[in-house]
Amino acid sequence: MTGSDRRVVITGYGAMTPLGGDVASTFDAAREGRSGIDELRRFDPDKLPCRIAGEVDDAWLASQENGAARRLDKFSTRGVRMMRAAVSQAAQAARLGEVSERKRIGVALGSHGDHPDLEELLRIFPYWKPADGDPLQGGWDIEGLKSRGAYDLMTFFRRKSDVATSVVALDFDCRGPMVSICSACAAGAQAIGESVRLIRDKKADVMVAGGCEAPITYVGFLGFVLLTALVERYETPQSASRPFDRRRNGFVMSEGAGAMILESYEHARARGAGILGEVLGYGDSSDAFRITDMHPRGLGAVFAMKKAIEDARLTPDQVEYINAHGTSTPKNDSTETRAIKEVFGAHAEKIPVSSNKSMIGHTIGAAGAVEAILAVEGMRRSEILPTINYQNRDPKCDLDYVPNETRAQTHRVALSNSFGFGGQNACLCLGGPEIA
Amino acid sequence: MNFRPVPITGVGLVTAAGRGVEPAWEALRAGRSLLAADADPELAGFPPIETARCARIDPESVGADRRAARIMGHHTHMFLAAVHEAMGDASTLPEMAEEDVAFFAGMDSVDPDKDDLVSAVRESEGRVDLGHFFSEGMDAIPPLWPLGLLNAIGFSQTAIQYRWRGENAVFSAGPEATARALCEAADSVGSGKARLALAAGVSGVISARMLARAMRRGAWPQAGGLGEGAGVIRLNQPEIADSSRILGWFKGYSSVRALEKRGGLARAIQESARGTLACAGLKPDDVNLLVIHGEGESRSDNAEAEAISAVFGGHKPWGLATKGVFGHLWGGSPALDLIMAMKALAEGASPPSPATAGGLFRDAAGGSGRDELQNALVLVQGFDGVCAAFVVGKHA
Known part of the structure; x- marks a missing residue:
């Protein structure tokens, strides 16, 4: 068997989202059409044009942190803490601890490190010594930072994009390939796709794949306010994220983590691991258009979807559900719709398309992983999660978006789309347990 | 499993020696270190450091339009300049669809511009009053400031400029990220998913934040100086490569992670070298030429020497080390080392081998050694114990 013929199955997954502390509770809440979006609690958003977010309940996070690897806590930012919890759930489901050849277990995660918050910046700011009265010229008072205990902050508030991968590898004794991916909103899906490649190429038998993001700091939030990407007009927090609805006007920022245990079919079978689903194909592409806008015809999205279907050795008419990127921004949703039509032609009208972001919000680097997990869980349960807050038809968005209510429907092949800020796109073609 | 060799049809390099492969090669061959004491006042609070910084690059000179250039920093300029050289005369490339070009990069961390934040904090008078900060301080932050938080942006800007729409990924951070980018690019072309693939490695920009990270990593000041730079390798499907334009062959790779503290690093280097040869x-x-990682930190160097001795036994290849000349480019280092290895193969000459205890290399006393250089093994040590290796071969 050549590397490219190797099947890659899913033997465990875990998640932490604004809807729930694990996959089951997240899915259960989502199938009821509940929203995880609420008034922002992490900091005072007074005067900001957007004052809502999807925050993970601290109690869920705390309840899942065990004391076994306390030595890693000092490296674990909020995003990494959620990642460790999600991986722990996935590892338990897959019985990862029973895999004896640890060098054949790799880790690939999408993450960007945590943003500094404003308080950190302000604590460090007094140690910036301007030269000749010019605030933009000068140097850091390193001794001052050290003596006041601020030096560690200075070194550590920097974004350490590979910290999640390093900590998870140590925490779960994974000694195979390590991959850290930074492709914004496509990062989680790309991490899964890269894991598939590594397993197919026999560089690993098992991969811990996923993504995490904890962007709800003042500075991180402010960045997206400045880009005018966040929703600014909404009646209630719960109705703010409304993908494909005519009144959508921006996305809701959220936090979370999602993790999958992927392994070769043979490896999973040989050790008797339960198979939850399969990654049938992966496609990635670049818009190569503009940093802040999707390609108007969704060219990159089209390429990614076509490649994923081709990689799965399927045809478009075999796809039975699309888990959309569906951010709730005016351009994304209409462009994604256009791209779906381009790929599927007349079949597009028959495929249910829904966006988990209507309930969870946008978890950036975690989104691709969380949404792929929910897509597989939907296949297991024979249910398609809804797009909530869909009330006003947009002529540019004219597909079946599974409006507002979960649909009972057996389906075996799904696509999960992730399109990154900057133009990187990833699409996963997923199969349910029947296929595996 | 033997790897199907992939032809390298273009390279691009930016280092402290300047833009292009030739000035870097000349500096290396002459053993002329580009490292110098860094007098930047921003670094005044740190222990003294030698750096090899790249001269600032006019983005328009590498084809960036003015609008795009406004949100580019030095990091992206280095990246673009290396890509610009690697792509060379695009008219010599076979025609192919945009989605047939794959693009992978290892990018070191990009820091948001300090000046932007300092201005904003100054406007808010240092108070932790978010409302005040929003109403007064935020005006001092450019609207596209968040782009500075994403190190994928330089990558995306390059893809936009060249209209590359194929497979892609940004890995971060450090040498292992670029090692991964090289592997992915080779696999993408080798498996037929792309007809042309670019693999890039880009260093961070030297700043107080970068030094803070380096100190935490233990990569400095225990090790040698830090450098800036970027390297890009262009790979083609063998079937469409014009033989006259092939610079060398990417023949194999492997990467291994060391977790054991005692002896783990040496074992991982050995395993990655042996895996690559296999x-x-x-x-x-x-192997006629061995490009060592050689970062100048004793634990790392000792482990590397132990591994080389174990893998090569009595066989002594020529040795090559770049960090004494260019500093440690972190994410840029694997690309630089691979390009210098190819240049040595093409020239049939290796610069003076590094002098090592135990005489691991031929002619360690110095002097260029003309030899039948056919294959070079490049060793890479990343962060957190990741070790990788590549083999490049001479084009017949």
Whole structure:
């Protein structure tokens, strides 16, 4: 068997989202059409044009942190803490601890490190010594930072994009390939796709794949306010994220983590691991258009979807559900719709398309992983999660978006789309347990 | 499993020696270190450091339009300049669809511009009053400031400029990220998913934040100086490569992670070297040139020497080390080392081998050694114990 013929199955997954502390509770809440979006609690958003977010309940996070690897806590930012919890759930489901050849277990995660918050910046700011009265010229008072205990902050508030991968590898004794991916909103899906490649190429038998993001700091939030990407007009927090609805006007920022245990079919079978689903194909592409806008015809999205279907050795008419990127921004949703039509032609009208972001919000680097997990869980349960807050038809968005209510429907092949800020796109073609 | 060799049809390099492969090669061959004491006042609070910084690059000179250039920093400029050189005369490339070009990069961390934040904090008078900060301080932050938080942006800007729409990924951070980018690019072309693939490695920009990270990593000041730069390797499907334009062959790779504290690093270097040779279908004796990681930190260097001795036994290849000349480019280092290895193969000459205890290399006393250089093994040590290796071969 050549590397490219190797099947890659899913033997465990875990998640932490604004809807729930694990996959089951997240899915259960989502199938009821509940929203995880609420008034922002992490900091005072007074005067900001957007004052809502999807925050993970601290109690869920705390309840899942065990004391076994306390030595890693000092490296674990909020995003990494959620990642460790999600991986722990996935590892338990897959019985990862029973895999004896640890060098054949790799880790690939999408993450960007945590943003500094404003308080950190302000604590460090007094140690910036301007030269000749010019605030933009000068140097850091390193001794001052050290003596006041601020030096560690200075070194550590920097974004350490590979910290999640390093900590998870140590925490779960994974000694195979390590991959850290930074492709914004496509990062989680790309991490899964890269894991598939590594397993197919026999560089690993098992991969811990996923993504995490904890962007709800003042500075991180402010960045997206400045880009005018966040929703600014909404009646209630719960109705703010409304993908494909005519009144959508921006996305809701959220936090979370999602993790999958992927392994070769043979490896999973040989050790008797339960198979939850399969990654049938992966496609990635670049818009190569503009940093802040999707390609108007969704060219990159089209390429990614076509490649994923081709990689799965399927045809478009075999796809039975699309888990959309569906951010709730005016351009994304209409462009994604256009791209779906381009790929599927007349079949597009028959495929249910829904966006988990209507309930969870946008978890950036975690989104691709969380949404792929929910897509597989939907296949297991024979249910398609809804797009909530869909009330006003947009002529540019004219597909079946599974409006507002979960649909009972057996389906075996799904696509999960992730399109990154900057133009990187990833699409996963997923199969349910029947296929595996 | 033998790897199907992939032709390298273009390279691009930016270092403290300047833009292009030739000035870097000249500096290396002459053993002329580009490292110098860094007098930047921003670094005044740190222990003294030697750096090899790249001269600022006019983005328009590498084809960036003015609008795009406004949100580019030095990091992206280095990246673009290396890509610009690697792509060379685009008219010589076979015609292919945009989605047939794959693009992978290892990018070191990008820091948001300090000046932007300092201005904003100054406007808010240092108070932790978010409302005040929003109403007064935020005006001092440019609207596209968040772009500075994403190190994928330089990558995306390059893809936009060249209209590359194929497979892609940004890995971060450090040498292992670029090692991964090289592997992915080779696999993408080798498996036929792309007809042309670019693999890039880009260093961070030297700043107080970068030094803070380096100190935490233990990569400095224990090790040598830090450098800036970027390297890009262009790979083609063998079937469409014009033989006259092939610079060399990417023959195999492997990466291994060390977790054991005692002896783990040396074992991981050995395993990655042996795995790479097996991947390429070569024996240790087939390696004529060994490009060492050689970062100047004693634990790392000792482990590397132990591993080389174990893998090569009595066989002594020529040795090559770049960090004494260019500093440690972190994410840029694997690309720089691979390009210098190819240049040595093409020239049939290696710069003076590094002097090592135990005489690991031929002619360690110095002097260029003309030899039948056919295969070079490049060793990479990343952060957190990741070790990788590549083999590049001379084009007949």
